[in-house]
Amino acid sequence: MNIPIENIYYLLCYVWNNLEEREQVPVAAGKCGTPLELLARILINGSKVLLKRGIDHNYCETEGEVNGVKGKLLLTDTFKKNLFIHQRTCCRYDEFSANILSNRIWISTLRQLIATESLHTSLKEELIFLVRMLPPVTPLRITLRHFEQVQFNRNNRLYKFVLNVCRLIHENLLPIEESGGYRFIDFTRDERKMAVLFEAFVRNFYQLEQRKYSVCRERLNWHFTVSDKYDYQYLPKMITDITLENEEKKIIIDTKYYKQTLATNFDVEKIHSANLYQLFSYLMNPKEDSEKARQATGILLYPTIDKEYNLSYFYQQHPIYIKTINLNTHWTCIAERLQEIIHI
Numbered sequence: 001m002n003i004p005i006e007n008i009y010y011l012l013c014y015v016w017n018n019l020e021e022r023e024q025v026p027v028a029a030g031k032c033g034t035p036l037e038l039l040a041r042i043l044i045n046g047s048k049v050l051l052k053r054g055i056d057h058n059y060c061e062t063e064g065e066v067n068g069v070k071g072k073l074l075l076t077d078t079f080k081k082n083l084f085i086h087q088r089t090c091c092r093y094d095e096f097s098a099n100i101l102s103n104r105i106w107i108s109t110l111r112q113l114i115a116t117e118s119l120h121t122s123l124k125e126e127l128i129f130l131v132r133m134l135p136p137v138t139p140l141r142i143t144l145r146h147f148e149q150v151q152f153n154r155n156n157r158l159y160k161f162v163l164n165v166c167r168l169i170h171e172n173l174l175p176i177e178e179s180g181g182y183r184f185i186d187f188t189r190d191e192r193k194m195a196v197l198f199e200a201f202v203r204n205f206y207q208l209e210q211r212k213y214s215v216c217r218e219r220l221n222w223h224f225t226v227s228d229k230y231d232y233q234y235l236p237k238m239i240t241d242i243t244l245e246n247e248e249k250k251i252i253i254d255t256k257y258y259k260q261t262l263a264t265n266f267d268v269e270k271i272h273s274a275n276l277y278q279l280f281s282y283l284m285n286p287k288e289d290s291e292k293a294r295q296a297t298g299i300l301l302y303p304t305i306d307k308e309y310n311l312s313y314f315y316q317q318h319p320i321y322i323k324t325i326n327l328n329t330h331w332t333c334i335a336e337r338l339q340e341i342i343h344i
Contacts, residue, residue, distance in 0.1 A: 056103065066088065251342060252283065261303075308324050
């Protein structure tokens with residue numbers, strides 16, 4: 001599924017919940033030919049904004065040789081190096097520095113991009129120029145855990161946007177042992193990764209762009225009768241992708257992502273049966289016994305880049321819809337289509 005680069009950018013901004021930051025970091029996505037070029041351009045422009053605003057500093061624990069004593073004296077190391085005769089000591093102390101985790105992730109990612117195959121030379125030159133302007137920090141062998149350790153606040157929201165870009169780059173870079181460089185894997189061609197992004201995009205879109213319903217992921221319980229409560233632990237968890245709810249109505253949306261929207265059986269298009277069974281399970285096992293739960297609407301939502309589907313069915317009191325969003329249209333059309341889907 002070849003989604004236009006402009007729409008990938010909008011999709012990612014909703015996934016990250018960084019719409020304000022998107023306006024602060026202008027990117028002409030149409031000039032980027034690939035997802036890698038798009039992410040590199042976002043990171044370059046975001047880095048320029050951070051440089052203009054001022055890079056974050058904080059107190060970092062440091063060990064080193066100093067004149068006199070500073071912080072905590074490391075007596076053993078001082079004696080080993082025979083520093084007293086030079087009126088110096090080894091100490092551990094806090095230093096106000098740019099060598100904080102967020103900067104180390106950011107600058108290490110810039111360096112990784114410079115060493116990435118297939119990135120256009122002009123972008124690499126911009127990245128090299130940027131790195132030369134940034135303060136020296138300790139190189140970091142980035143892991144996913146590092147991203148979880150960074151704390152954000154109102155004053156460094158733009159850092160969150162930049163580090164979201166860094167994380168997506170990190171998740172799709174493969175080291176090349178022979179050259180010491182990296183190869184970028186196009187995440188838009190990976191159905192599993194795009195399924196996660198598509199779900200988060202739709203959920204965050206409804207959280208931000210409508211006020212009629214509350215939006216959440218809902219944990220449901222199987223309505224089974226068992227002779228031994230111990231047997232419950234073997235049942236799979238049942239959590240909706242998106243639940244929209246107000247005092248009168250409940251809508252359960254299950255998002256799916258396939259290169260081919262519907263399954264083909266002997267050249268006849270059919271809804272993916274497992275998807276329909278899953279949505280059916282959500283509707284048949286409501287969290288509470290109420291009128292709106294007994295009449296809850298179920299929607300299977302697929303992305304497409306060509307043919308649109310608007311299928312509707314009923315089971316007892318449950319309306320069930322199969323809907324698609326054409327990701328190959330202008331962004332305003334995508335937004336209008338998402339609004340239209342829940343006005344049922």
